[in-house]
Amino acid sequence: MMDGKVVVVTGAGGGIGRDIALAMAAEGAKVVVNDLGTSTTGEGASAGPAQQVVNEIQAAGGTxxxxxxxxxxxxxxxxxxxxxxxxxxxIDGVVNNAGILRDRIFHKMSDPEWDAVVKVHLYGSWYVSRAAANHFKEQGSGAFVHMTSTSGLIGNFGQANYSAAKLGLTAFSKSIALDMAKFNVRSNCIAPFAWSRMIGSIPTNTPEEQARVARMQQMTPAKIAPLAVYLLSDAAKEVNAQVFAVRNNEIFLMSQPRPIRSVHRGEGWTPQHIADHAMPALKGSFIAMDRSADVFGWDPI
Structure with missing residues (x-):
């Protein structure tokens, strides 16, 4: 599906990125395996992880x-x-996968912890995508896949920095899709459920967190790769501005914000009228304070 295409996969030295890079190459793509070689918190650097994946691809006959x-x-x-x-x-495709975690409960999170995560996930996706954009425009084709997360789409404890960056990515992807559709450039998101180094740093201090991590350990990064390959291929030419989730053998199309319910008052609203009328009318449609694990609470198939 990827014959003749050149793809950049960031954060491809391990985990989900590695399996995406391997799958891209197996489908005929020439792959730039990007990885700084840092820890899950963004510390240290090594050329080893990226080169190791390149060696695997070449050993399998890929480029x-x-x-x-x-x-x-x-x-x-x-x-x-x-x-x-x-x-x-x-350059034909970009997978914005690079990421780090610096989890901390919101009221204890520091500026550096916030900045580091937003810089890699959100700014990193902006920088790489912007660098590719003009080339896509000039050749009249190209595709982006951005890795979002249900931590942003739904919510999670202790991840204000990560959640904000990941939900921001979905809006960023939609803006790319709207701005560049006339140049035959597409942009979609994947929220992956997969065991990786980064997920491995999620706290397991409570029985609920331990159960969540145990479920995720059953989900291998290789399960994410087929959708990423498809979305960068010409077979997905009609797929744009969407958000998907992959959970073991399940693929979900995720909702995007739309109006749910409304109230109207011809003479306008006062704070007291809102308290007496608007909120009681809307309350039945309030979104629950769910975490990702609450919404995806069943064992993976």
């Missing part, structure tokens, strides 16, 4: 090159895309 630039800096992100152009002469 790939390693790249160790950071997505969190604009100049470095431009070099990631330039690596594809210099090595293979074009």
């Amino acid at each position: 790939a090159v390693a790249n160790t630039e950071s997505v969190a800096e604009a100049v470095a992100a431009n070099r990631i895309i330039q690596c594809a152009l210099d090595t293979y002469g074009r």
Whole structure:
């Protein structure tokens, strides 16, 4: 499905990114395997993880090159895309997968913990996508896949930084889709359920958290890769501005915010009228304070 295409996969040195890179190459893509080689909190750096995945791809008969630039800096992100152009002469797809976690309960979260996570997930996706955008526009084709999360789409404890960045990514993806559809450029999101290094750092301090992690350990990163490959392929030319979730052998199309219910008062509203009329009328349709684990509470298939 990916013959002749050149794809950048960020954060591809392990976990979900690794399996996406392997699957892209198996379907014929030339892959730029980008990974800074840091820990799940963004510390340290090593060229080893990216090169190891390249070695795996080449051993299987595929084509790939390693790249160790950071997505969190604009100049470095431009070099990631330039690596594809210099090595293979074009760029056809981008998977924004690179990420870190610095979980902390909201009222204890520090500015550096907030900044680091938003910088990698949201700014990183902006920098890499923007670097590819003009090339996509000029050639009249291209596709983005951004990794979001149900922590942002639904909610989770201790992840204000991560949740904000991941929900921001869905709006970012929609804006790309709207702005670039006339150039035959598509942008979609995947919320992956998969056991990885990053998920492995989720706290397991309560029985509920332990049960959630145990469920996620059954879900391998390889289950995410087929949808990412499909979304970057020409077979998905009619699929744009959507948000999907993958959970083991399940694929979900996720909702996007739309009006649920309304109230009207011809003479306008006062605070007291809102208290007496509007809120009682709307309360039956309030969204519950769910976490991702509450909504996806059943064992994966």
